[in-house]
Amino acid sequence: MTRSVPWTSADLELFPDDGKRYEIVDGELFVSKQSDWNHQLICLRLGAALDHWSSETVAGVANAAPGILFGDEDDVAPDVVWISRERLSSVLAEDGKLHGAPDLVVEVLSPGPVNERRDREAKLKLYSQRGGREYWIVDWRQRKLEVYRRQEAALQLIATLYEWDTLSSPLLAGFSCPLWSLFAAIPSS
Numbered sequence: 001m002t003r004s005v006p007w008t009s010a011d012l013e014l015f016p017d018d019g020k021r022y023e024i025v026d027g028e029l030f031v032s033k034q035s036d037w038n039h040q041l042i043c044l045r046l047g048a049a050l051d052h053w054s055s056e057t058v059a060g061v062a063n064a065a066p067g068i069l070f071g072d073e074d075d076v077a078p079d080v081v082w083i084s085r086e087r088l089s090s091v092l093a094e095d096g097k098l099h100g101a102p103d104l105v106v107e108v109l110s111p112g113p114v115n116e117r118r119d120r121e122a123k124l125k126l127y128s129q130r131g132g133r134e135y136w137i138v139d140w141r142q143r144k145l146e147v148y149r150r151q152e153a154a155l156q157l158i159a160t161l162y163e164w165d166t167l168s169s170p171l172l173a174g175f176s177c178p179l180w181s182l183f184a185a186i187p188s189s
Contacts, residue, residue: 008072021065025122027073032110038186039079042108042140045182047080050104053175060084060103067097070130076123080106082172101132103171108138124148128155134171143183 006027015022021032035043043064050062062082069075083091083102091100105127107119119137127135128150135148135155143163148155149171161167167177 006073009069009075010072012075021077023076023118024073025076025118025126028122030114030118030122032115035108035110038140039108039110041186042138042182043079043106046106046108046136046138046177049177049181050080050082050172050175053172054082057174058085059172061088066102068102069093069095069097069099070101070126074126074130076126078105078123079108082106101127101130103132104134104136104169105132106136106138108140111141124155134169136167138182140183140186141188143179143188145179145182 007024007029008027009024011029012022012024019034023030023032047062047064054060054062060083062080064080065077066081067075067077068081081098081102082104083098087100087103091098091102093099105123107123109116109119124135132155133150137146137148139145145161145167146157147159147161147167147169149158149169150156151158161179163179163183165179167179168175
């Protein structure tokens with residue numbers, strides 16, 4: 001949906017609470033339908049792996065679909081985030097939203113070209129500009145995960161992992177997750 005005036009966070013307050021996800025990136029409105037079973041299962045499994053590791057290390061906190069308000073024209077809700085305890089205290093505001101980038105952002109792709117453009121282009125650019133340290137894009141249909149890491153002041157694709165690979169990150173010392181565990185019992189397309 002486009003219009004000559006950019007969409008803002010104030011506009012989001014006027015939308016109904018109808019189960020759809022409304023997000024704004026660079027003043028552009030993105031509306032997503034309620035996610036399907038497999039999308040949510042991947043979010044749950046990856047969030048649980050991050051949460052388990054976080055509980056053991058006390059290094060930070062994982063959360064699902066938190067609001068991130070970077071500014072009036074950038075208001076998003078990624079599928080999963082992880083944020084260090086030090087960073088959390090400086091970006092979590094009284095409104096319950098993050099007002100700065102988490103260390104790690106995860107998006108699980110939803111079907112459709114608009115959804116893919118949002119995650120692969122608009123949100124990648126946003127998280128890169130706003131200081132995200134790592135960005136994972138999960139494509140459960142193709143059973144792969146793309147890892148973007150901050151290099152030379154921007155998020156760059158550094159690895160594409162498949163279900164037989166194990167996910168790890170220098171950002172999360174000691175964290176590892178075999179990707180087959182994310183995709184187990186999910187039909188491939």
